[in-house]
Amino acid sequence: MKSWRDISEGVGETWDHVLDGWRKLFRRAGHALTRYTPGKTEEAGGGQSGEIALRSAGWGVLACEVFDDNDQIMVRLEAPGMEKDDFDLQVVSGFLVVSGEKRMARERNDGGYHISECAYGRFERAIPLPDDVDSGKAKASYKRGVLRVEMPKTKPRQRIKVVVH
Numbered sequence: 001m002k003s004w005r006d007i008s009e010g011v012g013e014t015w016d017h018v019l020d021g022w023r024k025l026f027r028r029a030g031h032a033l034t035r036y037t038p039g040k041t042e043e044a045g046g047g048q049s050g051e052i053a054l055r056s057a058g059w060g061v062l063a064c065e066v067f068d069d070n071d072q073i074m075v076r077l078e079a080p081g082m083e084k085d086d087f088d089l090q091v092v093s094g095f096l097v098v099s100g101e102k103r104m105a106r107e108r109n110d111g112g113y114h115i116s117e118c119a120y121g122r123f124e125r126a127i128p129l130p131d132d133v134d135s136g137k138a139k140a141s142y143k144r145g146v147l148r149v150e151m152p153k154t155k156p157r158q159r160i161k162v163v164v165h
Helices: 002-032 047-056
Strands: 033-035 060-061 064-068 072-078 085-093 095-102 121-128 138-142 146-151
Touching: 064 121, 085 121, 085 138, 085 146, 095 146
Parallel strands: none
Antiparallel strands: 033 060, 064 072, 072 146, 085 095, 095 121, 138 146
16 A cells, blocks of 8 residues: 555656646647637627637637748748638737637537537737848738748848858
8 A cells, every 4th residue: 555655756746747748838839829819799798609609719729830031931820710801910020920810600500519629719929030021022821721921031141152171
């Protein structure tokens, strides 16, 4: 039979492993976590769909990739279930700020269950840019759930040749 001390040490060791796992997850994906708050249509509440929309507000993932080449920076952001007019894009202090609202699609529910693993509502995600960009010449497109933003750099990177002796 284990003593209280053995059980306590086992729980402490298990808790350390859980914390270590959360730290690793946060380092790898913490920047993609995005807070969704109730949107304009859900704030009024009322009815079952309003309640469901309020419950689905929370944390979601807007994963992105940033590509940097000599002339431009390209950002790809996964944002499924939206329309191109749902986005607001700004470049502010070295960040591409993507904000918008993901609205809940109206679907018919005859049963007693409704399971939602999607986040709905207003959101904002700030993506750090590796270089200065000319936001006035930025181009954005949205296709099949992926927002693509291309921004030319203000000063293209100069390549130099270094001779090693």
